[in-house]
Amino acid sequence: MRTLSILLLAGLLTLxxxxxxxxxxxxxxxxVRSEPAAGEVLATPPxxxxxxxxxxxxxxxxxxxxxxxxPDGARVDLDDTVVDDNDxxxxxxxxxxxxxxxxxxxxxxALSADDGHPKEGEFGFAVGAAAATAPPHRRCSYRIRAPTxxxxxxxxxx
Numbered sequence: 001m002r003t004l005s006i007l008l009l010a011g012l013l014t015l016x017x018x019x020x021x022x023x024x025x026x027x028x029x030x031x032v033r034s035e036p037a038a039g040e041v042l043a044t045p046p047x048x049x050x051x052x053x054x055x056x057x058x059x060x061x062x063x064x065x066x067x068x069x070x071p072d073g074a075r076v077d078l079d080d081t082v083v084d085d086n087d088x089x090x091x092x093x094x095x096x097x098x099x100x101x102x103x104x105x106x107x108x109x110a111l112s113a114d115d116g117h118p119k120e121g122e123f124g125f126a127v128g129a130a131a132a133t134a135p136p137h138r139r140c141s142y143r144i145r146a147p148t149x150x151x152x153x154x155x156x157x158x
Contacts, residue, residue, distance in 0.1 A: 028055075028110075028112050028115065028117050028119045029053040029054060029055040029056075029057060029089070029110040029111070029112040029113075029114075029119055030053060030054040030055075030119065031051065031052075031053060031108070031121055031123070032052040032053055032054055032089075033051075033052050034049065034050060034051040034052065034106070034123065035048075035049070035050045036049065036125040037125070038123035038124065038125070039123070039124065039125065040125045040126070041125070041126045041127075041128075042125065042126070042127050042128075043127075043128070043129075044127065045095065045098075045099035045127045046095060047094065047095060048092055048093065048094050048095060049066055049068055049077070049092070049093050049095065049106055050090060050091070050092050051066060051090070051091045051106070051108055051110075052087075052089055052090050053089045053090075053091070053110050054089070055089060055112050055113060055114050056088035056089050056112075056113040056114070057083050057088055057089065057091065057110055057111055057112065057113055058111045058112065058113040058116060059083055059088075060111060063109070063111040063118065064081060064083055064091055064109060064110055064111050065081045065091075065093075065108065065109050066081045066091050066092075066093035066106060066107070066108050067093075067106070067107045067108075068093065068095060068104055068105070068106050068107075069104065069105045069107075070099060070100065070102060070104055071100060071101075071102025071103055071104070076095055076096050076099055076104070077093045077094065077095055077096070078093070078094045078095070078096065079093075080093060080094050081093045088113065091108065091110065099127060100127075100128075101126075101127050101128025101129075102126065102127060102128065103124055103125075103126045104124060104125050104126065104127065105122060105123075105124050106122060106123050106124065106125070107120070107121070107122045108120065108121055108122065
């Protein structure tokens with residue numbers, strides 16, 4: 001009976017140690033917030049788009065990016081996405097000058113420093129009074145790439 005108690009206690013301790021580690025390993029860099037915010041309607045175009053994530057990002061060239069497209073579907077960012085030096089959970093991209101009014105789409109990809117898995121998603125914002133009558137995409141949707149499972153899991157946040 002004593003051996004069984006010791007084994008149960010050892011199993012419980014192992015579980016208590018392993019669960020937090022498993023949660024961290026299985027987590028991904030999720031979208032937290034952005035400037036401009038998802039669904040926001042601005043009076044003037046922003047100079048940059050900033051997106052914050054739940055985890056620090058792994059710095060590997062080409063793995064973390066923001067792509068912004070304008071009302072005509074053409075890219076309007078300068079393809080200069082950087083992970084912020086002071087806050088590694090923040091991605092920043094510069095936008096072109098003199099952007100027209102309309103709806104904009106932001107696509108993102110973030111590579112988690114915690115588990116090494118990439119996650120992708122998108123959200124929208126709008127510029128100008130005319131855009132307020134047809135608000136942009138207000139949801140932030142994202143996709144998890146799971147190469148070890150050979151499939152993609154999709155989720156949508158409300």
